[in-house]
Amino acid sequence: MSRTLYGAYVVLWIFSLVECKVPEVRVTCIFSEDCILPCSFTPNDGDVNIKWYQQDVLILSLQPAGQSLIDDKVRLFSDNVSKGNASLLVKQVDTRSKGRYKCVVNTVTRTYVIATVEAPISTIFINTDPSGLIRCSTKEVYPAPVVQWSTKPSLPPAVLQPITRMTSGGKGLFTVESVLKQQNNSLDHIYVCNIISKYGTQTWTASLKLKEMSSSEGQDLIIPCRAPKDLLSFSLVWTFTTVNKTTDVLEYDSRTHKSSRSWDHADLEEENALKGDVSLNLQKPVGSEHSGIYTCALSGAKTRHLIRTRVVFTSSRQGKDFLKYNLWMLGIVAGLIVLLAITLVIKKYRAKLKRNQENAEEDAEMQRMNPDKTLEEPQAGSTLMTEPSGSHS
Numbered sequence: 001m002s003r004t005l006y007g008a009y010v011v012l013w014i015f016s017l018v019e020c021k022v023p024e025v026r027v028t029c030i031f032s033e034d035c036i037l038p039c040s041f042t043p044n045d046g047d048v049n050i051k052w053y054q055q056d057v058l059i060l061s062l063q064p065a066g067q068s069l070i071d072d073k074v075r076l077f078s079d080n081v082s083k084g085n086a087s088l089l090v091k092q093v094d095t096r097s098k099g100r101y102k103c104v105v106n107t108v109t110r111t112y113v114i115a116t117v118e119a120p121i122s123t124i125f126i127n128t129d130p131s132g133l134i135r136c137s138t139k140e141v142y143p144a145p146v147v148q149w150s151t152k153p154s155l156p157p158a159v160l161q162p163i164t165r166m167t168s169g170g171k172g173l174f175t176v177e178s179v180l181k182q183q184n185n186s187l188d189h190i191y192v193c194n195i196i197s198k199y200g201t202q203t204w205t206a207s208l209k210l211k212e213m214s215s216s217e218g219q220d221l222i223i224p225c226r227a228p229k230d231l232l233s234f235s236l237v238w239t240f241t242t243v244n245k246t247t248d249v250l251e252y253d254s255r256t257h258k259s260s261r262s263w264d265h266a267d268l269e270e271e272n273a274l275k276g277d278v279s280l281n282l283q284k285p286v287g288s289e290h291s292g293i294y295t296c297a298l299s300g301a302k303t304r305h306l307i308r309t310r311v312v313f314t315s316s317r318q319g320k321d322f323l324k325y326n327l328w329m330l331g332i333v334a335g336l337i338v339l340l341a342i343t344l345v346i347k348k349y350r351a352k353l354k355r356n357q358e359n360a361e362e363d364a365e366m367q368r369m370n371p372d373k374t375l376e377e378p379q380a381g382s383t384l385m386t387e388p389s390g391s392h393s
């Protein structure tokens, strides 16, 4: 009797040991996709009884009489069960699919499965608005990711102070928006936003660079943009923004080398584009139409880089008008001077003429009064003139 009892204890002990050594498997399931939770056993010829639990709640049970489904989101691979495969298929994973699962075959717990659910980051946006706020965002991510900001050259993190908001939608997925204030000397910095998935499996990067340029109207202009060296394949969109409106200028794909233009007078240099230089050539810009913000947006795998250049065209017509106006003024002034000179000359001539006339009349009068005097006087003058020279010698 005591021997059989002893034997029973040994069996129990072995059982508890087996119970302790139940493997624990971690599985990452992708949101809205199907997911397989593994469980296997050594098949024998006897009946098979399979039970699956999620957080100790029975979600599926396979009895010898036939599969009796409890939760219609899960099922077994019926064809494979006889071969010792009791894996569970979870269809169309959602955020409630996560948790600890238990697979029990013929009353023996075979496996624990820790299922995590992830809706991977699939997009990243970065932008800025006239109020000087930089926004970095993503949507439909699970679980909530981490947002990190930095600048190049780097500023102390305490200076940046971003505000990050996460909102959870109907399906339990997160929309994330992080807002950073532009620093005073923002033209010297590149702002970099990293969105990192909670389990560290993914890092998406977005960057923003702000620039300013000025040029004269009518002169061809190159607005620089260059892909980072590590961005080997990318798609590019150049856009133009004035007060309220953004329009496409051109698009380019580095894999196909194909570009499509929306503006006739804007172009890329094909040769340079192959080397990652996707600067925009603007031909004969018109100041009033083409002053605004030109955005070069480069998108690659898990990255997005924006270079926003504010371009101001100074109107050359204004310059011409200015010159014309000056010429007019110069002409008028010159004319006035000439007029003044002429009137002066005429006045002088007239005065001279008058004086001559008066002199002539006076002479005539004098001659009438004293006819000899005019003749004597020069003689008297000459005697006076000879007198000093005579005294000298």
Ligand SMILES: *[C@@H]1O[C@H](CO)[C@@H](O)[C@H](O)[C@H]1NC(C)=O
Pocket (backbone or CB within 6 Å): 077, 079, 080, 083, 085
């Ligand atoms: C399970 O069944 C599928 C077909 O339904 C088969 O391709 C696969 O090899 C089977 N796996 C096992 C372990 O039997």
Ligand SMILES: *[C@@H]1O[C@H](CO)[C@@H](O)[C@H](O)[C@H]1NC(C)=O
Pocket (backbone or CB within 6 Å): 036, 038, 039, 040, 077, 080, 085, 086, 087
């Ligand atoms: C069980 O079957 C599924 C579906 O065919 C398969 O993906 C899985 O690898 C199988 N598990 C084992 C342990 O063979």
Ligand SMILES: *[C@@H]1O[C@H](CO)[C@@H](O)[C@H](O)[C@H]1NC(C)=O
Pocket (backbone or CB within 6 Å): 159, 183, 184, 185
């Ligand atoms: C920006 O300028 C304001 C005042 O205009 C100053 O208080 C602030 O410290 C400056 N910030 C940086 C990062 O230089």
Ligand SMILES: *[C@@H]1O[C@H](CO)[C@@H](O)[C@H](O)[C@H]1NC(C)=O
Pocket (backbone or CB within 6 Å): 243, 244
């Ligand atoms: C731009 O939008 C504002 C309102 O947001 C509007 O008042 C203004 O008229 C718009 N300007 C142009 C040029 O469309």
